[in-house]
Amino acid sequence: MALRRIPVPETIELADDGARIVLTWPGGKVTEHSALDLRRGCPCAVCVDEMTGKQLLDPARVPPDLRARHYSRVGRYAIQFSWSDGHSTGIYPYATLYVNREENET
Numbered sequence: 001m002a003l004r005r006i007p008v009p010e011t012i013e014l015a016d017d018g019a020r021i022v023l024t025w026p027g028g029k030v031t032e033h034s035a036l037d038l039r040r041g042c043p044c045a046v047c048v049d050e051m052t053g054k055q056l057l058d059p060a061r062v063p064p065d066l067r068a069r070h071y072s073r074v075g076r077y078a079i080q081f082s083w084s085d086g087h088s089t090g091i092y093p094y095a096t097l098y099v100n101r102e103e104n105e106t
């Protein structure tokens with residue numbers, strides 16, 4: 001099965017002082033993502049056991065007022081965020097952010 005080409009967001013905005021991440025995709029679709037939800041679901045090797053897929057991060061330990069401070073694009077496939085709790089090793093593929101849009105819509 002051929003993978004569909006994953007869109008690359010045209011703009012990445014840190015809204016509400018970084019509490020929300022707003023992505024604008026080609027064609028004008030906009031998705032919103034909670035910084036707290038993204039941080040709690042951090043896929044990096046510190047937060048998720050690479051061998052078992054078990055989450056090592058206790059989501060309850062993520063500060064509820066967590067913000068995204070900075071972001072950088074990783075190639076043409078992902079975004080990396082620097083969070084206000086000092087964590088920054090998670091890489092969030094565009095594919096995941098794009099597919100997860102429905103559950104972030106209000």
Ligand SMILES: [Zn+2]
Nearest residue numbers: 042044047090
């Ligand atoms: Zn992490």
